[in-house]
Amino acid sequence: MIIKKFTIGMGDRFAHQGNAQLQAVIKAQDAGLDIYPTWNKSFREHSIVKSHPQDLRTEADDAVAALGWDKVYYVDADHIGLKTVDSFISGSNFYTLDVADFVGETPNAQDVDDFVTANQKYTGSLQIPGIASTFEVTEADLRQVAGKFLVAIKGAKDIYNHIVATKGDEHFITEVSVDETDLPQTPIDLLLILSMIAAEGIPAQTIAPKFTGRFNKGVDYVGDLVQFEKEFDQDLYVIKFAIKEFGLPQTLKLSIHSGSDKFSIYPIIKNLISKHDAGLHVKTAGTTWLEEIIGLAEAGGEALTIAKEVYAGAYSRFDELTGPYATVIDVDKSALPTPEEVNGWDSDKYVNTLRHVQSHADYNQNFRQLIHVGFKVAAEMTDRYTGALKKNEAIIAKNVTENIWERHILQIFGS
Numbered sequence: 001m002i003i004k005k006f007t008i009g010m011g012d013r014f015a016h017q018g019n020a021q022l023q024a025v026i027k028a029q030d031a032g033l034d035i036y037p038t039w040n041k042s043f044r045e046h047s048i049v050k051s052h053p054q055d056l057r058t059e060a061d062d063a064v065a066a067l068g069w070d071k072v073y074y075v076d077a078d079h080i081g082l083k084t085v086d087s088f089i090s091g092s093n094f095y096t097l098d099v100a101d102f103v104g105e106t107p108n109a110q111d112v113d114d115f116v117t118a119n120q121k122y123t124g125s126l127q128i129p130g131i132a133s134t135f136e137v138t139e140a141d142l143r144q145v146a147g148k149f150l151v152a153i154k155g156a157k158d159i160y161n162h163i164v165a166t167k168g169d170e171h172f173i174t175e176v177s178v179d180e181t182d183l184p185q186t187p188i189d190l191l192l193i194l195s196m197i198a199a200e201g202i203p204a205q206t207i208a209p210k211f212t213g214r215f216n217k218g219v220d221y222v223g224d225l226v227q228f229e230k231e232f233d234q235d236l237y238v239i240k241f242a243i244k245e246f247g248l249p250q251t252l253k254l255s256i257h258s259g260s261d262k263f264s265i266y267p268i269i270k271n272l273i274s275k276h277d278a279g280l281h282v283k284t285a286g287t288t289w290l291e292e293i294i295g296l297a298e299a300g301g302e303a304l305t306i307a308k309e310v311y312a313g314a315y316s317r318f319d320e321l322t323g324p325y326a327t328v329i330d331v332d333k334s335a336l337p338t339p340e341e342v343n344g345w346d347s348d349k350y351v352n353t354l355r356h357v358q359s360h361a362d363y364n365q366n367f368r369q370l371i372h373v374g375f376k377v378a379a380e381m382t383d384r385y386t387g388a389l390k391k392n393e394a395i396i397a398k399n400v401t402e403n404i405w406e407r408h409i410l411q412i413f414g415s
């Protein structure tokens, strides 16, 4: 299976917004942007909202049928490992092989030596076509990258083999993600990781590195824009080089995880994918859930009450809910309104505090991040929450579609 050049990954915690999400992609197609939808959900999300991987397939199929989408679409088993992959086999046609568990595990010495031998030719002054400066690569660099990623990439191959054994190798897209590591990867790290991926025979079509800077959930990029631009440009040259050099799939492209809401780097990304005529996958996960809360708040009445209760619940369970996301959120507790304050808010005040419009005086990124991790509170409301989603479908759908289309697709892929 060949991946399309431009794909947008969309997560939907409660599986009610498939149509509204697809509508955003249809708007893109209508505007002449050749974007394709990918629905993604990780094992962790499924466990928290108690859904099954097959539910995501059903959601995607239903949306496609309802809106008459007759082009390709993908269902991504997001961040799966060997232990979690089985329930995703039948419903997915895109697998994000997660190797975070193995990163840093000590590889056996022979494997490291083999890797060093195979990549010796990249030591010294390395010139990547297109990049003006040269990179100085030492054998110690090779050993360091091998030490950190070799076990992980071999682990990815085990997952890949496991999928192929039941599904055959023709029917899915393979992504390798190394984004959930402690340190960002340099363009040379990326090159060496791609060398490992190719040596293992993993036909990766998307690779998710950890880029420089912070990619916090649901909020803007935090980091050095000049450095990001330089490395993203170099990463694109590295991808081109690696395709030729290692015989990786021609369609190999970068995948940006936690890619929603990174407004300050979208213009950079847009320019560079155009400069390189490169493909791109942007994965957004939690944004749609925030638009549900925005829609509920906007609707007012009982729906606004639910939005307020979600906040109060998240506020009172701060440590429990933010704990698992500690590395991908930065919430300044002192900048959070109290639930009592929020309970006094009208629809506009709630919506403007949460909606990601940075120029609005009421926008509060701390509030937004806390709601982002608060979906467990809504999940525990069970039918009361999903009932409200159904009852307020139109107003929520409008927010979901607008967010993906106007604030994401148009900013990243728009001409």
Ligand SMILES: [Zn+2]
Binding pocket: 079, 177, 179, 180, 208, 257, 258
């Ligand atoms: Zn990721």
